[in-house]
Amino acid sequence: GQNIDQPTEMTATEGAIVQINCTYQTSGFNGLFWYQQHAGEAPTFLSYNVLDGLEEKGRFSSFLSRSKGYSYLLLKELQMKDSASYLCAVRDLANAGKSTFGDGTTLTVKP
Amino acid sequence: DTGVSQNPRHKITKRGQNVTFRCDPISEHNRLYWYRQTLGQGPEFLTYFQNEAQLEKSRLLSDRFSAERPKGSFSTLEIQRTEQGDSAMYLCASSSGDYNSPLHFGNGTRLTVT
Numbered sequence: 001g002q003n004i005d006q007p008t009e010m011t012a013t014e015g016a017i018v019q020i021n022c023t024y025q026t027s028g029f030n031g032l033f034w035y036q037q038h039a040g041e042a043p044t045f046l047s048y049n050v051l052d053g054l055e056e057k058g059r060f061s062s063f064l065s066r067s068k069g070y071s072y073l074l075l076k077e078l079q080m081k082d083s084a085s086y087l088c089a090v091r092d093l094a095n096a097g098k099s100t101f102g103d104g105t106t107l108t109v110k111p
Numbered sequence: 112d113t114g115v116s117q118n119p120r121h122k123i124t125k126r127g128q129n130v131t132f133r134c135d136p137i138s139e140h141n142r143l144y145w146y147r148q149t150l151g152q153g154p155e156f157l158t159y160f161q162n163e164a165q166l167e168k169s170r171l172l173s174d175r176f177s178a179e180r181p182k183g184s185f186s187t188l189e190i191q192r193t194e195q196g197d198s199a200m201y202l203c204a205s206s207s208g209d210y211n212s213p214l215h216f217g218n219g220t221r222l223t224v225t
Contacts, residue, residue: 004153033213042202043154045213087153089214098144098167099214101153 002026002090004102011108012078020073020086020105028093034062034073035087037104043087047073075107083109113137115217117203123223124193131189132220136205143186144214145178146202154202160186161208193224 003025012018024032031050035043049055049064049071061074073086085104092098116135124130136143141162146154157176158168162183175193180186190197200221204214 031211035214042216042218043214044216048211048213050211089153098156098159100156101146103151103153 002092002100004088004090004100006086006088006102006105008103009106009108011110014078014080014109014111016078017074017076018078018107020075020107022071022073022088022102024069024071024088024090024102026069026090026092029066029090030093031091032062032064032071033089033091033099034060034071035089035101037085037087039084046086078109080109080111083107115203115205115215117201117217117220119220120218121221121223123225126193126195126224128193129189129191130193130222131187132201132203132222134186134188134203134217135184136186136203137215138184140205140207140215141183142206142208143180144204144206145186145188146204148200148202148219149198157188157201190222193222195224198222198224 005023033048034046036046037043047062054063059076064071085106087104088102089099118133144159145157148154158178160180163180175191178188200219202219204216206212206214
């Protein structure tokens with residue numbers, strides 16, 4: 001099975017940079033996804049990592065270290081609209097379609 | 112791409128009643144998933160289909176829960192003899208068969224059992 005840990009809450013200031021960490025223990029690994037979920041809405045896809053290293057996508061970047069079971073999501077130039085929950089999800093190797101989610105990190109961006 | 116559609120958006124039912132939810136995935140996606148989410152938690156896996164075949168069902172899911180995807184297109188999730196602990200947001204998602212394909216979620220059905 002999968003065990004995924006993320007901080008529960010984080011607070012940052014508009015315009016700043018914030019890093020949200022995710023650690024996982026898994027019996028099989030076929031990629032790690034980050035999703036954003038605004039209150040009352042469905043999760044939406046942000047990024048995907050399957051190999052070690054950094055993936056950059058505009059203001060958002062995601063890093064993966066498979067040997068350490070560790071990923072982070074980096075958000076730059078924070079905007080008020082970035083206030084949301086950020087979910088780390090690991091895709092299973094045995095069941096290639098199934099993803100297991102962490103409980104999410106609620107980010108509050110303050111002016 | 113019209114996105115993943117779920118109906119109804121909200122359902123209020125009395126304990127002991129049966130409820131059924133519907134999910135219409137993105138048409139070209141062959142994989143369909145059901146998740147359940149409660150406040151402050153991440154989505155919890157319930158079951159998933161590849162085309163019409165149900166490939167996995169969570170061990171946490173009681174026999175009161177059943178899901179179907181009869182023609183490999185839309186899916187239904189039925190909960191029999193609902194309990195107050197079933198109150199949650201039920202999310203449907205779909206994806207293609209590509210290894211790096213993310214989940215595309217619908218807006219969910221919020222179930223309240225009174």
